[in-house]
Amino acid sequence: MAASATYEVKNEYGEVINTSTGLSNKKLLMWAFLGSDVMFFGSFIATFLVYRNRSLVGPYPADVLDIPITSVSTFVLLMSSLAMVLALSYIQQGRQKLGTFWIFSVVVLGAIFLLFQVYEFNHFVHLGLTPRTNLFGTTFFILTGLHGAHVTLGVLWLMFLGFGSLKGTLRADNAIDLELAGLYWHFVDIVWIVIFTVIYLISARDVAPPGSPPFVGH
């Protein structure tokens, strides 16, 4: 019988893990998941760009996108990433109260970002843009909606961890759980960095393509 290829090592939190790679299995899994999510979002972003300027009817991006509002929500998400990394840093140092405060700050900032998204979707529907209106609507709502779903999941996950930190079940010695949630949260942030650039900044001035009627509103 072949000898086991795994061995026991201590991870950076002092936790003994059985591994064949010398790395934390949990963290390896999370990075593999994030890698798959890169391809997932990459496909939707590529689809958005492939269908850019190909809508036959309005509203077009220039008719609906509001850069100042989205800039604020982008800033909120960036600051939530900062809050996340501070939360992890303080929990790793054993400064529980500060860590808990920053975890709940991430939850609040994430919820604010989601409210911005709800407002934006609602506003677009009032302007006549739905997922069924045109190619821009379909690709926009699918891409930003999937991102919003990721943010929602992250907010719920961090809420659980925040209460765990309050109760003392999340501590410096098992902060790997918070680190994994942090990796997920930062990933959601970098996806938004790309979406903000591609959809909002690069495509925001797109009007009706040649041959299509301009949008006159409802």
Add this chain to the structure above:
Amino acid sequence: MANFFNKLLYHDGRGWWDLPRTQWQDPNPEMEGPFGDGIIPIKKAWDFLTAASYHHGTPLFYVVVGVILSIITIVEVWAFNWLFLGGLLIPLMLVLSLGKFVLVVGFFMHLKFDRKYYAWIFTACMVVGIALFVALLLLLEFGHQVQQ
């Protein structure tokens, strides 16, 4: 001069283009700064902000990264609204966005400090993702010519 260049772009004692020959389960080389240790004030600032640790930064370090991210976002919005760059707008936005991406992945996600293997996994998936992306764009651009 060559010595100064190597120190400036220090990457495990070799040029910055040469990936450190650490084992894949090892972290990055100790105290490796973004601009190496060729410029003493930058090395001192880096050591101060990371508490001379190669495992992670200090809260102050993360705040500095957060401020830089905010400034880049403000520059993006400013350039979009007030600079009429024409064809230069898209490259500029992509470069600024890449800068934010690298800062978040490298420092907030700790890839700069963490084991190389995680960086390999993420980078490999990025390469596949970008290849898919380019293939889709090329397919749409030239696909009809193939059919004809």
